[in-house]
Amino acid sequence: MMTLPRNFRSTYSQRKDYVMTFEQRYKQLKPMIFAIIRQLNLYKDVEDYAQIGAIALWEAYEQHTEEDGAFEPFAYTVIRRAMIDELRKRVRFDDQTVLIKKEETLDALEETHFSFEQLVTSYDTVQAIVQQLTDEEKTLLYEQYVNERPNEWLARQFDVSIEAVKKRKYRLKKKMQRLAKQKTT
Incomplete structure (x- = not known):
């Protein structure tokens, strides 16, 4: 074998x-x-x-x-x-x-020209909307869009969960849209 x-x-x-x-x-x-x-x-x-x-x-x-x-x-x-x-x-x-x-x-964007009146009106509108926000909403708005902070940082700052930060940002966005709509009409 x-x-x-x-x-x-x-x-x-x-x-x-x-x-x-x-x-x-x-x-x-x-x-x-x-x-x-x-x-x-x-x-x-x-x-x-x-x-x-x-x-x-x-x-x-x-x-x-x-x-x-x-x-x-x-x-x-x-x-x-x-x-x-x-x-x-x-x-x-x-x-x-x-x-x-x-x-x-x-x-x-550089080629787009805005008149001075348009810029002032836009600035005045934004300023009027921001004045109607609470201090916490103003802080959230500033940290999110001016300082470009991530959600994790904001959650630690406000002592809430990341999901709560997302929800607050969503509510803030809706509130600002509603206020802008009221301001323009």
């Missing part, structure tokens, strides 16, 4: 790696591509990332040598790296796009 060596399976699978065509390898590792997409929490452009994963799998298939070890871990690393690189490119592009849009908005 013939006995098989202990490492027969790993030896066999390594040999099998080099015999498989790319199409077979793609069918075998397609679930891995989508698993990486899920691990990276990519929910937009899933098809694009699946395509990037397939291209990265092709590159891994072409680059892999025996010295790299088993193919699956090598392919996993190459695919994941390609997706992260693409994600970084898109984030960088989005950041640059937002900066350009902000600059365009600032330029448009």
Whole structure:
């Protein structure tokens, strides 16, 4: 009776790696591509990332040598790296796009001219609204919009929960809208 060596399976699978065509390898590792997409929490452009994963799998298939070890871990690393690189490119592009849009908005605001009467009327309206607020509401308004304090800081300052701060901000906004509507009518 013939006995098989202990490492027969790993030896066999390594040999099998080099015999498989790319199409077979793609069918075998397609679930891995989508698993990486899920691990990276990519929910937009899933098809694009699946395509990037397939291209990265092709590159891994072409680059892999025996010295790299088993193919699956090598392919996993190459695919994941390609997706992260693409994600970084898109984030960088989005950041640059937002900066350009902000600059365009600032330029448009600079081009908008308000008359002195409009500015005084707006200032007087805001001042009249703020005078009708309680001291606590004024403090909340000042800390939130002038000092740009986060909700956590405001919660500690007012000794309430973060949810209570959110509710107070919501009520303050509604009150100011109501007062502004009364002032303009």
